[in-house]
Amino acid sequence: MSEILSSATLRRLVDQWITEGRHVAGPRLVNDRLLYGWLESAGQLTLDGETRPRNSIKDFLFPRHEKLYGYKLGRKRVELTEVAPLVDEQIVIAARPCDAALGPILDRVFNWDYSDATYNRRRELTTIVTLACQSFDAQCFCTSVGSGPDDPRGSDVMLHALDEGILEIRCLTEKGRRLFAGQTEPSALKAQVGAGPEIRFDLGKVGEFLEGGFEDAQWPEMARRCLGCGVCAYTCPTCHCFDIVDEGAGGQGVRARNWDACQFGMFTLHAAGHNPRSQQAQRQRQRIYHKFRIYPQKFGTLLCTGCGNCTRNCPVGLGVQPVLSAISRKMQSNDEL
Amino acid sequence: MRKSARPPFTIKTTMNANIYLPDLMEVVQVRQQTADVKSVRIRFRDEERARAFSFRVGQFGIFSAFGAGESPFNLCSSSNWQDFIEFCFRRTGRVTEALWNIDEGDIVGFRGPYGNAYPMDKWRGKNLIFIGGGIAMPPIRCAIWYALENRDQYGQITIVYGSRKVGDLVFQNELDRWAEYDNVRVVTCVDPGGETPDWKGEIGFVPTVVQQADISAENAIALVIGPPIMIQFTLPVLSKIGLGDSDIYTSLENRMKCGVGKCGRCNCGPAYVCKEGPVFTLEQIKRLPKDF
Ligand code: SF4
Numbered sequence: 001m002s003e004i005l006s007s008a009t010l011r012r013l014v015d016q017w018i019t020e021g022r023h024v025a026g027p028r029l030v031n032d033r034l035l036y037g038w039l040e041s042a043g044q045l046t047l048d049g050e051t052r053p054r055n056s057i058k059d060f061l062f063p064r065h066e067k068l069y070g071y072k073l074g075r076k077r078v079e080l081t082e083v084a085p086l087v088d089e090q091i092v093i094a095a096r097p098c099d100a101a102l103g104p105i106l107d108r109v110f111n112w113d114y115s116d117a118t119y120n121r122r123r124e125l126t127t128i129v130t131l132a133c134q135s136f137d138a139q140c141f142c143t144s145v146g147s148g149p150d151d152p153r154g155s156d157v158m159l160h161a162l163d164e165g166i167l168e169i170r171c172l173t174e175k176g177r178r179l180f181a182g183q184t185e186p187s188a189l190k191a192q193v194g195a196g197p198e199i200r201f202d203l204g205k206v207g208e209f210l211e212g213g214f215e216d217a218q219w220p221e222m223a224r225r226c227l228g229c230g231v232c233a234y235t236c237p238t239c240h241c242f243d244i245v246d247e248g249a250g251g252q253g254v255r256a257r258n259w260d261a262c263q264f265g266m267f268t269l270h271a272a273g274h275n276p277r278s279q280q281a282q283r284q285r286q287r288i289y290h291k292f293r294i295y296p297q298k299f300g301t302l303l304c305t306g307c308g309n310c311t312r313n314c315p316v317g318l319g320v321q322p323v324l325s326a327i328s329r330k331m332q333s334n335d336e337l
Numbered sequence: 338m339r340k341s342a343r344p345p346f347t348i349k350t351t352m353n354a355n356i357y358l359p360d361l362m363e364v365v366q367v368r369q370q371t372a373d374v375k376s377v378r379i380r381f382r383d384e385e386r387a388r389a390f391s392f393r394v395g396q397f398g399i400f401s402a403f404g405a406g407e408s409p410f411n412l413c414s415s416s417n418w419q420d421f422i423e424f425c426f427r428r429t430g431r432v433t434e435a436l437w438n439i440d441e442g443d444i445v446g447f448r449g450p451y452g453n454a455y456p457m458d459k460w461r462g463k464n465l466i467f468i469g470g471g472i473a474m475p476p477i478r479c480a481i482w483y484a485l486e487n488r489d490q491y492g493q494i495t496i497v498y499g500s501r502k503v504g505d506l507v508f509q510n511e512l513d514r515w516a517e518y519d520n521v522r523v524v525t526c527v528d529p530g531g532e533t534p535d536w537k538g539e540i541g542f543v544p545t546v547v548q549q550a551d552i553s554a555e556n557a558i559a560l561v562i563g564p565p566i567m568i569q570f571t572l573p574v575l576s577k578i579g580l581g582d583s584d585i586y587t588s589l590e591n592r593m594k595c596g597v598g599k600c601g602r603c604n605c606g607p608a609y610v611c612k613e614g615p616v617f618t619l620e621q622i623k624r625l626p627k628d629f
Pocket residue numbers: 225226227228229230231232233263310313314315316317318319
């Protein structure tokens with residue numbers, strides 16, 4: 001037996017949650033483009049159309065701008081004020097599996113050794129309701145990184161669209177069960193999960209290449225057309241680099257953390273002028289190594305969910321998948337020689 | 338539809354401390370070291386925090402000039418010193434420009450200590466060779482004082498300190514005090530052309546001076562910190578006199594923001610300098626990819 005609910009019920013619940021004062025986010029059209037954003041009503045929730053939003057749900061767990069605390073300067077005096085802790089619950093509805101997976105991935109970053117209270121609180125207050133994928137585009141590559149269209153990582157609930165406005169619902173965590181308690185019905189219907197996008201590169205071959213490929217001539221070659229705009233990192237669910245800055249005037253303001261990206265030349269520039277990554281090729285290499293070697297060696301999983309947003313949004317068609325496909329092809333043809 | 342002001346269930350949340358919130362520190366002394374370098378002595382405003390605080394030489398902190406931002410600096414005082422800590426900076430950007438203008442009694446922010454430290458215990462019984470270039474003296478100074486304060490635990494101490502010109506040497510007044518200790522040799526040098534008429538030290542680049550100083554590698558470790566170019570040319574000299582890669586230490590000075598392994602900018606290949614560093618042996622560095 002499975003549990004189902006109608007999309008009409010889902011929309012009614014979304015409206016109810018909003019009315020109750022919870023923050024609900026989900027895919028919505030903004031100037032004809034599908035983006036995750038806060039919903040003002042269930043009417044804005046868009047469950048069809050483009051394969052996936054152009055941004056990620058990262059914004060709701062690790063916002064692009066976050067106040068860490070306030071400061072107020074006086075004569076020989078400084079007063080620091082804590083930012084009021086987040087109290088409202090957040091629900092992300094119709095997240096793609098490749099977005100939902102960011103939770104467990106970022107949890108490790110924000111908790112190894114030092115626990116980041118702001119992040120943890122947001123995470124605890126957030127329930128992620130995922131919609132399993134039924135369509136793919138040319139950029140999707142979840143299956144190439146060991147994931148797939150119904151990967152449950154990070155999801156509190158997994159929805160599968162069945163025919164005629166019916167959704168199969170699988171509550172995976174206590175949070176998820178509480179959210180939908182009493183709202184579902186038993187049914188004999190069961191979702192069929194597709195195979196997902198074709199496998200586009202051989203992860204094993206990529207690993208082999210990265211092991212000794214740090215100074216490979218391929219990096220400058222591949223990075224040549226990169227503009228260093230950082231869009232790949234900003235729209236990535238798992239990229240989490242940030243900057244810490246003071247924003248204020250007239251003796252008071254806030255210390256905030258803002259998203260940053262390893263693709264910028266200033267990112268690693270030393271005060272004394274030396275820059276360990278002064279060239280774009282070194283910065284592209286860092287992004288790939290971080291995702292496919294550095295993070296995995298530390299935490300045991302990839303820092304990539306295969307969403308394809310880096311390439312989907314890149315003005316010059318770069319991003320993880322084309323780079324790794326090229327590496328994988330090169331390694332395979334080496335094998336054949 | 339059931340309406341309620343409060344959600345029908347509550348989610349358990351844990352509130353722990355904000356790791357980015359600094360301690361407020363009072364500036365007790367500012368010393369101008371060179372035309373663009375100052376050292377600052379600060380103490381905790383909160384007595385309890387002051388009592389609870391400790392660090393190990395080699396660690397660093399993230400210092401704030403509120404309104405300008407934060408920067409990482411080594412804690413350049415000895416960990417034996419009570420009541421205050423010191424840091425040293427060169428005026429190069431927004432934060433250091435703001436720090437340049439602070440006076441006694443002003444408030445700065447501090448969080449830390451972060452990172453690993455010099456293995457002072459492991460160095461016990463050894464001869465210590467300290468080699469520094471330019472503004473890199475502060476992160477060595479803390480270890481020098483620590484060793485001098487535990488003089489009987491360490492053997493011969495050799496300090497080679499060079500800068501471009503005489504006026505660029507920091508902690509100049511302490512160089513003579515170090516030389517007064519038993520079994521301590523201090524060699525200072527400036528680049529050719531950087532000397533003054535009354536300069537009594539050597540004239541030459543650090544690697545050459547080290548080579549000519551007739552330093553014994555026996556039972557010794559070396560701590561080398563300075564500009565990349567100085568390190569690059571000093572390391573072969575040390576290898577030549579017989580120091581092994583695991584006996585040569587340095588402290589990497591990567592750009593940092595968070596100091597706690599989150600912001601993603603300080604890594605050198607797999608090593609997060611803020612957490613696994615800043616102190617590395619040459620042996621460890623050779624195993625890292627060329628990402629520094
Ligand atoms: S890879 Fe593409 S999106 Fe990323 S920085 Fe380069 S040009 Fe921008």
